[in-house]
Amino acid sequence: MRITENLIFSTVLQLLEERPVSKITVTDIVRRCQINRNTFYYHFAGMEDLVQHLLQAKTKEFLGLKRRFRRPVTFLFYMMLVASKYKTVVLNLYHSDMRGALEATIESICHHYTHLYMASLQKMNLSDTDRELLIRYWKTIASGIFLDWLKHDMEYDMPHAIKRICFLMAGNKDLSSFDQLKN
Incomplete structure (x- = not known):
């Protein structure tokens, strides 16, 4: 499960390097990750939820640097x-x-x-x-x-x-x- 979330996180970060959040769709993410939509929605309720989780994960990583x-x-x-x-x-x-x-x-x-x-x-x-x-x-x-x-x-x-x-x-x-x- 964590592997899939990390794949989605890295993919959305790549997409955010390319374009604004409003131009990124779930379809873009699942295509690039080569997963189906159900897998995405198993982990996240939508784009907003994904970004919230991404920010939480990056914050935890940043704070974990001690x-x-x-x-x-x-x-x-x-x-x-x-x-x-x-x-x-x-x-x-x-x-x-x-x-x-x-x-x-x-x-x-x-x-x-x-x-x-x-x-x-x-x-x-x-x-x-x-x-x-x-x-x-x-x-x-x-x-x-x-x-x-x-x-x-x-x-x-x-x-x-x-x-x-x-x-x-x-x-x-x-x-x-x-x-x-x-x-």
Whole structure:
């Protein structure tokens, strides 16, 4: 069963490299996989269900890498590199009816990594309420920057923008109070 799902996932990823979600049909998938429609529908209720499961599987795979990041900004760079590798797929999902699912996936990944980051900062001696507040803050910053990058079709130089923001926050008196959060 898992073999068939993986075949369907890899096929839909190939198709997403070629065209938008709205132009991909179940017929396209079953022909390329050389399976029948009943097999497809045994695993997935339709295209939306398939994309939801694909996003869940890729999220699980991404989170399973067990990478540790010293700062949320480092995680954001890594996430950007992975997304760049699948730029066409990501943008085809972003510009489709599946945008909400993609955005929720991005927020979930950002929340997971910011939670890990905050857990590594035991020395800060924060209350649970303050820790959750900082997790929400960093998740919102990371997912917001990432979603803005998608909104602009991943065209601007996000690594440069992030480095510049960090520089401005570290060097500006009015923003220096945020410096301790950045490290």
